[in-house]
Amino acid sequence: xxxxxxxxxxxxxxxxxxxxxxxxxxxxxxxxxxxxxxxxxxxxxxxxxxxxxxxxxxxxxxxxxxxxxxxxxxxxxxxxxxxxxxxxxxxxxxxxxxxxxxxxxxxxxxxxxxxxxxxxxxxxxxxxxxxxxxxxxxxxxxxxxxxxxxxxxxxxxxxxxxxxxxxxxxxxxxxxxxxxxxxxxxxxxxxxxxxxxxxxxxxxxxxxxxxxxxxxxxxxxxxxxxxxxxxxxxxxxxxxxxxxxxxxxxxxxxxxxxxxxxxxxxxxxxxxxxxxxxxxxxxxxxxxxxxxxxxxxxxxxxxxxxxxxxxxxxxxxxxxxxxxxxxxxxxxxxxxxxxxxxxxxxxxxxxxxxxxxxxxxxxxxxxxxxxxxxxxxxxxxxxxxxxxxxxxxxxxxxxxxxxxxxxxxxxxxxxxxxxxxxxxxxxxxxxxxxxxxxxxxxxxxxxxxxxxxxxxxxxxxxxxxxxxxxxx
Numbered sequence: 001x002x003x004x005x006x007x008x009x010x011x012x013x014x015x016x017x018x019x020x021x022x023x024x025x026x027x028x029x030x031x032x033x034x035x036x037x038x039x040x041x042x043x044x045x046x047x048x049x050x051x052x053x054x055x056x057x058x059x060x061x062x063x064x065x066x067x068x069x070x071x072x073x074x075x076x077x078x079x080x081x082x083x084x085x086x087x088x089x090x091x092x093x094x095x096x097x098x099x100x101x102x103x104x105x106x107x108x109x110x111x112x113x114x115x116x117x118x119x120x121x122x123x124x125x126x127x128x129x130x131x132x133x134x135x136x137x138x139x140x141x142x143x144x145x146x147x148x149x150x151x152x153x154x155x156x157x158x159x160x161x162x163x164x165x166x167x168x169x170x171x172x173x174x175x176x177x178x179x180x181x182x183x184x185x186x187x188x189x190x191x192x193x194x195x196x197x198x199x200x201x202x203x204x205x206x207x208x209x210x211x212x213x214x215x216x217x218x219x220x221x222x223x224x225x226x227x228x229x230x231x232x233x234x235x236x237x238x239x240x241x242x243x244x245x246x247x248x249x250x251x252x253x254x255x256x257x258x259x260x261x262x263x264x265x266x267x268x269x270x271x272x273x274x275x276x277x278x279x280x281x282x283x284x285x286x287x288x289x290x291x292x293x294x295x296x297x298x299x300x301x302x303x304x305x306x307x308x309x310x311x312x313x314x315x316x317x318x319x320x321x322x323x324x325x326x327x328x329x330x331x332x333x334x335x336x337x338x339x340x341x342x343x344x345x346x347x348x349x350x351x352x353x354x355x356x357x358x359x360x361x362x363x364x365x366x367x368x369x370x371x372x373x374x375x376x377x378x379x380x381x382x383x384x385x386x387x388x389x390x391x392x393x394x395x396x397x398x399x400x401x402x403x404x405x406x407x408x409x410x411x412x413x414x415x416x417x418x419x420x421x422x423x424x425x426x427x428x429x430x431x432x433x434x435x436x437x438x439x440x441x442x443x444x445x446x447x448x449x450x451x452x453x454x455x456x457x458x459x460x461x462x463x464x465x466x467x468x469x470x471x472x
Contacts, residue, residue, distance in 0.1 A: 073259025291468025
């Protein structure tokens with residue numbers, strides 16, 4: 001009796017210890033207090049542009065309309081939303097793990113003809129006077145596994161983590177979609193400006209070419225001067241259909257992101273009127289950890305792997321199963337529904353301990369621990385990459401701001417050079433080569449300035465995305 005009591009006590013202590021919920025506690029990740037740029041600390045408060053909705057961050061209505069349409073119609077985003085629906089069903093299924101499984105056998109009739117030389121055959125002939133046996137059953141079967149080790153709870157936590165991961169995946173697609181549309185729209189405006197600049201320079205070259213032809217007719221210059229000016233004109237003229245092609249391709253790409261067929265996109269603004277933001281609040285790196293979908297996904301993977309380790313561990317413990325069965329049973333069809341005579345019931349409890357299964361359970365447990373360590377390393381790497389990405393974008397933005405200031409000065413000086421060269425050429429004080437050089441310099445300066453301005457706008461969008469913005 002004492003041995004039985006001691007055994008029961010030990011089992012009770014084991015169950016009590018195992019039933020203590022093992023909760024996931026994330027390991028702290030070392031992140032800097034602030035972002036740095038060129039080894040200089042970037043001063044910033046706790047606010048971040050990532051907390052702004054895209055409707056607050058962008059102020060161009062055409063761009064906002066494109067984003068709104070894409071969030072409704074983009075196929076990749078719709079696929080991600082459907083994946084959330086699939087994960088939702090899995091999570092609902094996991095919630096049912098605590099409930100018993102119930103099965104109904106509406107009616108089962110069997111007729112068995114045993115051998116005359118068998119025990120059943122001799123008994124059937126002796127007691128029932130016939131060579132076959134009948135059995136008719138209608139029953140309800142109930143099976144329930146007691147979650148004494150938290151295995152079902154662990155599976156539920158895994159399902160929840162998977163569900164949350166699908167949500168973060170959808171957010172990641174949305175942030176990427178918002179930034180891709182914004183950058184594509186800015187690229188479209190840049191192509192518009194490049195075409196506008198090329199057309200203006202083409203008009204200017206035509207004027208110079210006409211003047212050069214007049215001078216050649218008067219014998220004031222050579223045919224070579226006319227031919228070189230014509231060649232310069234053809235170079236600019238050749239770039240225009242290339243720009244037209246790129247504009248159409250960019251328009252089609254934006255329409256595809258919005259879930260539409262290829263088509264023209266109306267523009268009511270230009271790259272010249274857009275102003276880059278002078279100050280963009282980055283917040284602190286710790287804020288970014290809660291906003292970036294990829295980091296949240298990596299952290300949820302750590303949480304899911306932690307639950308998987310627990311499930312794999314307790315799968316090696318004994319499982320307590322309780323089964324119950326009840327219904328109607330009779331050896332004659334006429335007595336099948338004779339109540340209460342045909343009523344029967346059974347209740348069984350079993351404690352099953354896996355012993356040897358080809359080391360499968362031990363292998364699964366060890367692999368789960370390795371996968372958990374791997375997930376934690378990947379989480380730390382995602383944080384490291386995210387902080388580095390933001391720092392790189394900040395460095396790029398600072399560089400582009402300085403480049404744009406210099407570029408604007410170059411454009412202004414080249415415009416003066418064109419005016420001076422034109423005046424000197426008309427007064428026969430400058431050669432056509434000097435005019436051509438001034439034209440080419442002005443064209444290149446304007447194109448470079450347009451490219452730098454668009455890159456600044458790209459960088460703003462990249463920073464917004466890198467901090468976790470564009471989720472709402």
